[in-house]
Amino acid sequence: MPRASKPYDIVLYGATGFVGRQTVAYLAAHQEVQASGLRWAIAGRNRAKLEAIQRELHAPQAGVLVADAADTAALDTLARSARVVLSTAGPFALYGTPLVEACVRHGSHYVDITGETPWVKGLIERLHTRAVQQHTRIIPCCGFDSIPSDIGTYLAQTTMRATHGRDCVDVKAAFSIRGGFNGGTLASFFNMLDAGQSQAMRDPFLLNPADRRPANPAAHGDPVAPFFDADLNSWLGPFFMAPVNTRVVRRSAALLGYDPDFHYQEYLRLGRGASRAVAAAALSAGSVATQWAMALKPVRALAQRLAPAPGEGPSEDSMDGGSFQTRIVGRAADGTRVHGRIADQGDPGNRATTKLVCESALALALQANELPHGRNHGGVLTPASGLGDVLVARLRAAGMTVEMN
Numbered sequence: 001m002p003r004a005s006k007p008y009d010i011v012l013y014g015a016t017g018f019v020g021r022q023t024v025a026y027l028a029a030h031q032e033v034q035a036s037g038l039r040w041a042i043a044g045r046n047r048a049k050l051e052a053i054q055r056e057l058h059a060p061q062a063g064v065l066v067a068d069a070a071d072t073a074a075l076d077t078l079a080r081s082a083r084v085v086l087s088t089a090g091p092f093a094l095y096g097t098p099l100v101e102a103c104v105r106h107g108s109h110y111v112d113i114t115g116e117t118p119w120v121k122g123l124i125e126r127l128h129t130r131a132v133q134q135h136t137r138i139i140p141c142c143g144f145d146s147i148p149s150d151i152g153t154y155l156a157q158t159t160m161r162a163t164h165g166r167d168c169v170d171v172k173a174a175f176s177i178r179g180g181f182n183g184g185t186l187a188s189f190f191n192m193l194d195a196g197q198s199q200a201m202r203d204p205f206l207l208n209p210a211d212r213r214p215a216n217p218a219a220h221g222d223p224v225a226p227f228f229d230a231d232l233n234s235w236l237g238p239f240f241m242a243p244v245n246t247r248v249v250r251r252s253a254a255l256l257g258y259d260p261d262f263h264y265q266e267y268l269r270l271g272r273g274a275s276r277a278v279a280a281a282a283l284s285a286g287s288v289a290t291q292w293a294m295a296l297k298p299v300r301a302l303a304q305r306l307a308p309a310p311g312e313g314p315s316e317d318s319m320d321g322g323s324f325q326t327r328i329v330g331r332a333a334d335g336t337r338v339h340g341r342i343a344d345q346g347d348p349g350n351r352a353t354t355k356l357v358c359e360s361a362l363a364l365a366l367q368a369n370e371l372p373h374g375r376n377h378g379g380v381l382t383p384a385s386g387l388g389d390v391l392v393a394r395l396r397a398a399g400m401t402v403e404m405n
């Protein structure tokens with residue numbers, strides 16, 4: 001897509017939301033955006049709110065586009081004018097589909113920060129083939145769900161191949177996180193449960209192509225029991241984002257051709273010692289109890305009343321004081337191991353998510369020729385299959401620790 005053919009390189013859709021505002025601030029302050037002359041716009045359903053954000057966040061250079069999530073004509077105009085659309089307007093099952101359809105119609109690459117796997121499954125079913133034909137990269141899950149998991153596993157695979165000449169048959173990731181929840185994130189979670197999608201969410205291969213599901217999917221179920229892991233020298237317990245991230249990593253495994261016996265799981269990392277063992281056991285029991293309780297409509301209704309509302313989120317201090325660390329271990333069939341780490345200062349749900357999704361959009365806008373499979377590749381992809389090494393280099397340049405050896 002020649003750069004001059006569309007007026008904007010990147011359009012930020014959902015720019016008035018809690019994360020959306022942070023994407024505006026990120027691009028406004030990004031040196032490469034200024035140096036490259038990147039043309040960008042902010043978009044959403046409310047012009048007055050968008051113009052206020054343009055002023056408050058010092059982004060006079062950004063254009064303003066108005067389009068309600070249900071207004072197909074306005075979304076067509078938006079997609080026609082954007083080489084890349086970055087969306088933070090969620091719940092995506094409520095506001096996302098017409099926008100992605102417009103992007104595929106008009107050949108605009110697309111990234112977002114959804115963690116709603118049943119919605120992504122619907123995109124794959126309806127739009128993957130057309131996006132392949134259109135050479136359009138549709139890449140959901142470019143926030144904290146699921147870039148550290150997906151790119152970490154991709155690096156374990158590529159490092160194992162480059163250094164030891166074999167494939168990983170098993171990769172595990174263990175997370176340490178500090179940060180709070182956004183109202184928008186909780187709204188998306190409750191919306192999936194209200195829509196009766198718990199069963200779909202439990203399918204370990206929900207996002208895999210139909211012909212790339214193993215014979216024994218049950219062997220890849222989400223782990224519940226705590227255990228002490230010798231590689232990581234730590235007690236590990238269930239991680240609440242694993243039912244999202246593992247599905248994305250397994251789609252990458254199918255699209256990128258990891259070993260046919262490839263296994264991936266991820267966990268929360270709790271540390272060493274007796275008190276950590278107790279914490280791991282409590283976490284396991286708590287996660288089973290929470291799943292059971294959330295299946296009950298009255299409990300869910302109460303939780304929704306107590307949760308922060310859409311548009312709300314942690315304080316600036318809490319976001320700046322947050323952090324995450326993902327430790328990754330890849331193992332080949334003969335026991336050879338690679339070890340990696342992805343980490344950054346700033347809370348996962350906002351600061352890290354903003355950096356991850358903005359750098360993903362910038363990779364599409366500024367480095368299209370260097371992306372996996374070149375310019376003419378498309379489909380409903382994953383961060384690893386759609387952005388690969390380009391994203392790894394961009395995240396390092398943006399100050400994120402991304403190591404594997």
Ligand SMILES: NC(=O)c1ccc[n+]([C@@H]2O[C@H](COP(=O)([O-])OP(=O)(O)OC[C@H]3O[C@@H](n4cnc5c(N)ncnc54)[C@H](OP(=O)(O)O)[C@@H]3O)[C@@H](O)[C@H]2O)c1
Pocket residue numbers: 014015016017018019020044045046049067068069070088089090091092095113114115141142143144145146182183184185186188189309310311312313348349350353
């Ligand atoms: N991947 C991750 O790690 C991660 C992290 C954080 C959040 N998320 C996800 O990102 C999404 C947004 O989170 P958030 O905290 O930023 O939520 P939020 O503050 O509630 O923002 C929602 C955005 O959607 C827009 N919107 C609502 N209805 C619309 C409509 N009919 N037409 C157009 N736009 C509409 C809102 O516009 P108005 O301002 O006009 O209402 C707002 O800009 C959620 O789905 C959340 O789960 C993912």
